[in-house]
Amino acid sequence: MNVGPQSPTHNMTDTKTPARAAPLVAVKGMNDILPPESARWEWFEDKVRSLMARYGYANIRTPIVEPTALFVRGLGEVTDIVEKEMYSFEDSMNGDRLTLRPEATAGIVRAVIEHNALYNGPLRVWSNVALFRHERPQKGRYRQFHQIDAEALGHPGPDVDAELILMCRTLLRELGLVEGRDVRLEINSLGQPEERAQHRAALVAHFERHAEVLDEDARRRLHSNPLRILDSKNPAMQAVVEAAPKLMDFLGAASLAHLAGVRAALDGAGLPYRINPRLVRGMDYYNLTVFEWITDHLGAQGTVCGGGRYDGLIEQLGGKPAPAVGWGMGIERMLLLLEALGRQGTTAAPDVYAVVPAAEAMAAALPCCEALRAAGVSVLMHAAGKDGWGGLKSQFKKADASGARHALIFGADELARGEVAVKPLREAGATQHTRALAEVANWAASLRNA
Ligand code: ATP
Ligand code: MG
Secondary structure, eight states, rough: OOOOOOOOHHHHOOOSOOOOOOOOOOTTOOOOOTTTHHHHHHHHHHHHHHHHHTTTOOEOOOOOOOOHHHHHHOOTSSSHHIIIIIIIOOOTTTTTEEEESSSSSSHHHHHHTTTTTTTTEEEEEEEEEEEOOOOOTTTBBOEEEEEEEEEEEEESSSSHHHHHHHHHHHHHHHHOOOTTTTTTEEEEEOHHHHHHHHHHHHHHHHHHHHHHGGGHHHHHHHOOOGGGGGGGOOOHHHHHHSSSSGGGGGHHHHHHHHHHHHHHHHHHHOOOOOEETOOSSTTOEEEEEEEEEOSSSHHHHHHHHOOOOTTTHHHTSOOOOEEEEEEEHHHHHHHHHHTTTTOOOOOOSSSSEEEOOOOGGHHHHHHHHHHHHHOOOEEEEOOOBBTTTTHHHHHHHHHHHTTTTTTEEEOOHHHHTTTTEEESSSSTOOEEEEGGGGOOOOHHGGSSSS
């Protein structure tokens, strides 16, 4: 058979075999999420929505595309994201430089400034975002990925820092994960810009003394962004990285007090954590508190959630100075972790599968299914496929596979009497019975799953 673009001339002249185009595939590193996998996403997102409501975080939605300058200014020019991971392009209409958002915070801060949203006081917001980074795709690392993002703007902390961390713990618990065992918390303080400047000078001096072991990346960053060298994963540099001066030793009284405040709150809540003086985050905007939730079950992609304080960012992006703190949680990684630990979440089974043996039954089946749905019963109604209605046996197989608790059978005999048969599919010993179609409102609720 001739398919695809290889033989266009032949296809154009051959009237018997219609031309079929070669199928297109998704962009590398960008995934489709189909059922039943999508049900796990919805299950996760439902948990998040309920969590945010209980913590008083309101939903915010900002555009996927932003001016490139937002991320260059917000994240810092010498970061992995800005240097090599952004999907940037020119708007063909007007030449504007645009970027698919690689992270959530900068866009949210832009929106908050643009709409003067801190005018009436602090703001707690969350978002479910698709993000884009041109990374090497692998398990837990994609070019389009998704995050739950939470931000508290206008609070100096450390109380709200702790609240955000504890909010993560609550979510982890509600997903069936145990903190300290399945996922552990690491925190650090990045201090303030002046303290970092002193540390940075000491760091440059240290790395200059060991210039011979630095790789190309590190050498390039030595004077532009030496802090990022600490983030290097190059094994040949680990010893020199280990021996580097620690920022913690350069922190002043106020920064240390802030960290102590976060620690006291976490200790008070009984949440174990490790102080990791090497913890630096991928964006330049962080100060004071930074933290990560890490798992040992996902190999190199072990960070499932990361965040911290960014008191300078709002001003840096042109807003009235205000402190802020937030985190981002990778949805794919969380779902991979839950899968690795055998916690799959619920799959969405309908309450009822409607068995419709033939086209003649539709006149009764359709309004009955509509009435059930209006009464809150979820109904998966059998519909004809390309080969017709399918026999009863195959419909019952589908009813069973759907996970529905009941089958409703719109058989001709029952319909002639104004009735429908109800067959319990999951309870051993329960027997089939009939119900009057005219009274569906009275028995609908009995089909709803508890
Ligand atoms: P990593 O060190 O793994 O690259 P990161 O520091 O770049 O992570 P952030 O930008 O802080 O990550 O994003 C927070 C979370 O988003 C990460 O902890 C992770 O769960 C998720 N994440 C980041 N990049 C990706 C990606 N390319 N694919 C899937 N999830 C990602
Ligand atoms: Mg990264």
